[in-house]
Amino acid sequence: MDKAMLKKVTDFFSNRSTETIAEDCLGRKLIYDGPKGRVGGYIVEAEAYLGENDSAAHAFQGRRTPSVEPLYGAPGSVYIYSIHGRYCFDIVTQPKDVPQGILIRGLEPSDGIDIMKQNRSKGGVNLTNGPGKLMEAFGIHDCDLNLQLVNDCPFKMDLDHKRPFRKVIASERIGVNQDGKDASEPLRFNVAGNPYVSGILKRDSAPDGGWD
DNA sequence: ATGGTGATGACCT
DNA sequence: GGTCATCACCATA
Numbered sequence: 001m002d003k004a005m006l007k008k009v010t011d012f013f014s015n016r017s018t019e020t021i022a023e024d025c026l027g028r029k030l031i032y033d034g035p036k037g038r039v040g041g042y043i044v045e046a047e048a049y050l051g052e053n054d055s056a057a058h059a060f061q062g063r064r065t066p067s068v069e070p071l072y073g074a075p076g077s078v079y080i081y082s083i084h085g086r087y088c089f090d091i092v093t094q095p096k097d098v099p100q101g102i103l104i105r106g107l108e109p110s111d112g113i114d115i116m117k118q119n120r121s122k123g124g125v126n127l128t129n130g131p132g133k134l135m136e137a138f139g140i141h142d143c144d145l146n147l148q149l150v151n152d153c154p155f156k157m158d159l160d161h162k163r164p165f166r167k168v169i170a171s172e173r174i175g176v177n178q179d180g181k182d183a184s185e186p187l188r189f190n191v192a193g194n195p196y197v198s199g200i201l202k203r204d205s206a207p208d209g210g211w212d
Numbered sequence: 213a214t215g216g217t218g219a220t221g222a223c224c225t
Numbered sequence: 226g227g228t229c230a231t232c233a234c235c236a237t238a
Contacts, residue, residue: 056216084217088216
């Protein structure tokens with residue numbers, strides 16, 4: 001990766017709050033260049049995890065085990081972890097050794113839709129409307145890309161363009177420990193009315209997906 | 213032992 | 226067809 005791109009990635013994933021970064025990812029294209037070809041889509045849902053002081057974060061109270069180690073890496077690093085036998089995709093935010101990040105939870109497919117259908121043996125919104133689903137659609141079943149930098153590995157994110165949409169909704173994060181002090185913080189962001197937002201009800205999704 | 217979940221089948225409209 | 230409850234998934238600790 002050339003110097004200019006490294007600066008662009010570093011600037012995008014640090015220099016501002018993780019909440020702001022999570023919200024700024026909405027409407028941007030995320031690509032994965034896998035063995036079967038290029039797959040990807042527009043990010044419609046993302047959550048912020050705020051590190052040592054966030055009771056819902058993997059790095060809460062400075063937890064630092066081998067599996068969480070990628071969170072302590074450079075801004076823009078890939079952090080893949082498994083939960084309930086599924087894989088989830090995070091991008092590290094903030095400077096090295098500040099273990100914050102964002103979880104990508106929903107994508108509207110745009111590239112390699114046939115490949116994703118094949119990987120998922122499903123179609124429609126079920127292709128990518130959840131963190132584990134979108135990783136399966138990408139065909140990823142391991143953590144091999146951990147610690148690599150976005151835009152310098154098979155994961156690419158378009159930092160120059162953003163698809164315009166009408167409205168952001170902020171709400172509680174999904175599935176986090178309800179006993180924690182931060183369980184109810186509004187750190188989940190999604191494109192209002194987009195059908196690929198996880199758990200959205202049909203009656204709440206807009207025909208145009210909430211795009212302008 | 214325990215999760216930042218997903219598929220399925222029952223029930224409702 | 227849509228919504229909800231239930232259960233199984235498997236890596237990590």
